[in-house]
Amino acid sequence: MTGISSLAGSKPNGLKVMIVDDDPIALEMLANFLQVAGYNVELASNGKEALEKMRHYAPRIVISDVDMPEMNGVELCRAIRNRQSIQYTYLILLTSHSDSDSVLLGLDAGADDYLSKPFRHEELRLRLEGGRRLLTLEGRDMMIFSLAKLAESRDQDTGTHLERIREYSKVLATELMSWPKFEHVVDAQFVELIYLTSPLHDVGKVGIPDSVLLKPGKLTPDEFEVMKRHTLIGGETLSASAQAYPEASFLKMALDIALKHHERWDGTGYPFQLKGEDIPLSARIVAVADVYDALTTKRVYKPAFTHETAADIIYKSRGSHFDPDLVDAFAKVEEQMRCIRYELDECSVAIKKPAAVSPLPIQCENNLAGVSYPRCSPSHPL
Amino acid sequence: MLAASHALAMPASFDQIKLLERCMGNGALMQKLLVEFLKSLPIEKESLEEAVQTEDWSSVARISHKMRGTALNMCAKPLSDAALQVEIVARAIQMDLVEHRCIELNQHIEMLMNALTREASKA
Numbered sequence: 001m002t003g004i005s006s007l008a009g010s011k012p013n014g015l016k017v018m019i020v021d022d023d024p025i026a027l028e029m030l031a032n033f034l035q036v037a038g039y040n041v042e043l044a045s046n047g048k049e050a051l052e053k054m055r056h057y058a059p060r061i062v063i064s065d066v067d068m069p070e071m072n073g074v075e076l077c078r079a080i081r082n083r084q085s086i087q088y089t090y091l092i093l094l095t096s097h098s099d100s101d102s103v104l105l106g107l108d109a110g111a112d113d114y115l116s117k118p119f120r121h122e123e124l125r126l127r128l129e130g131g132r133r134l135l136t137l138e139g140r141d142m143m144i145f146s147l148a149k150l151a152e153s154r155d156q157d158t159g160t161h162l163e164r165i166r167e168y169s170k171v172l173a174t175e176l177m178s179w180p181k182f183e184h185v186v187d188a189q190f191v192e193l194i195y196l197t198s199p200l201h202d203v204g205k206v207g208i209p210d211s212v213l214l215k216p217g218k219l220t221p222d223e224f225e226v227m228k229r230h231t232l233i234g235g236e237t238l239s240a241s242a243q244a245y246p247e248a249s250f251l252k253m254a255l256d257i258a259l260k261h262h263e264r265w266d267g268t269g270y271p272f273q274l275k276g277e278d279i280p281l282s283a284r285i286v287a288v289a290d291v292y293d294a295l296t297t298k299r300v301y302k303p304a305f306t307h308e309t310a311a312d313i314i315y316k317s318r319g320s321h322f323d324p325d326l327v328d329a330f331a332k333v334e335e336q337m338r339c340i341r342y343e344l345d346e347c348s349v350a351i352k353k354p355a356a357v358s359p360l361p362i363q364c365e366n367n368l369a370g371v372s373y374p375r376c377s378p379s380h381p382l
Numbered sequence: 383m384l385a386a387s388h389a390l391a392m393p394a395s396f397d398q399i400k401l402l403e404r405c406m407g408n409g410a411l412m413q414k415l416l417v418e419f420l421k422s423l424p425i426e427k428e429s430l431e432e433a434v435q436t437e438d439w440s441s442v443a444r445i446s447h448k449m450r451g452t453a454l455n456m457c458a459k460p461l462s463d464a465a466l467q468v469e470i471v472a473r474a475i476q477m478d479l480v481e482h483r484c485i486e487l488n489q490h491i492e493m494l495m496n497a498l499t500r501e502a503s504k505a
Binding site for chain 1: 404405406408411414415418419422444447448451452454455456457
């Protein structure tokens with residue numbers, strides 16, 4: 001396959017690539033290939049010049065020769081990896097060296113990939129595809145979390161809620177991975193996806209008016225009906241994306257979670273009163289994670305509960321609010337949940353340090369006479 | 383521009399069809415690179431000779447390595463092979479072999495330059 005024909009399906013969309021080589025012929029030949037392929041190209045004749053240009057050009061991919069004057073390719077890799085950069089730079093070393101020592105030196109210095117000169121069009125195209133996939137994933141993850149953070153930013157009390165939710169969800173899903181019942185359902189990819197998408201569970205709150213979202217104290221029945229709409233708003237938003245990109249499995253999971261994490265095992269949840277396994281597993285997991293977090297943190301409408309109190313509420317809700325399997329999984333990872341709660345403390349709440357970390361005395365400032373459910377729950381005291 | 387049909391009559395110093403492919407079918411680019419290559423060869427050759435005379439073996443290795451890389455890109459396999467031989471003996475500091483390998487390399491450089499000059503005059 002020639003370079004031109006095989007490039008028809010790829011869409012680099014002007015992705016910035018810097019080529020570094022002291023051989024002007026190699027530079028021009030490679031630049032021509034990349035420009036035809038749709039990349040935005042910048043050239044440098046050695047590592048030092050490349051670093052200087054990177055201050056203004058910010059390439060996502062750098063393809064560098066190894067043997068160069070001033071600063072060679074291995075030194076350039078090290079310098080790029082030592083920078084404080086907010087985005088990852090994918091590094092490919094291109095050299096006529098083919099010995100394994102050069103390969104090891106380059107990879108050890110931080111190169112992601114290695115190609116021998118003269119580069120073959122198809123091979124370089126595929127390696128660039130690999131680099132773009134990695135960069136796209138990085139961008140996707142950041143965008144998802146940013147979107148979730150944006151939605152959360154309107155909610156004054158939640159602090160590091162999203163960080164904890166994804167950790168809780170990951171711990172619960174990881175526990176299920178070892179259960180024979182979930183052998184063909186929960187795998188490493190499922191765990192990664194729930195870690196990625198669980199922060200989007202309340203993305204629909206962007207559509208809830210401040211008067212309801214930020215109201216201290218109890219919600220009226222009408223206000224609670226408005227609050228419940230956040231599941232539908234989040235669902236509609238993510239549904240549009242999931243339909244546009246049906247191959248993106250993370251969008252399907254994000255949709256399930258946003259729309260159904262307030263459903264209850266016994267069918268008394270919202271918005272659809274789904275029952276049992278009609279509720280997607282990802283939503284059942286996040287339901288436990290979300291309630292545990294809401295219970296153990298201080299909110300405008302409630303004080304923080306101790307871990308023990310929160311765990312007790314979850315155990316008592318086995319088979320009513322929560323999937324019995326998920327409550328059993330919670331029991332197995334309870335200490336990990338407590339550790340996460342401690343590690344990602346918001347400093348606004350004094351909590352008990354888990355025994356696994358250090359046996360400190362209980363410092364909970366809230367002497368709770370009773371228990372209440374999170375604000376978005378039907379059991380929330382109205 | 384160099385016509386592709388001329389390639390069949392070319393000596394084996396470089397493969398013009400492959401070179402055109404490497405230039406993504408861009409004949410103007412190929413022509414430009416050939417001119418640059420033709421200009422660079424005498425300079426590289428002189429640098430190499432100087433390094434050999436001063437017995438600067440690391441420079442001999444570096445120059446022959448670079449020449450090999452350029453020759454590979456330009457589909458000039460005989461020259462790249464000859465440059466590799468010089469690089470190997472220079473890195474191993476086999477002084478008795480360097481001179482002989484450099485003579486062979488120079489012969490390939492001359493052959494290639496003649497071929498490129500002929501093509502340039504046709505263009």
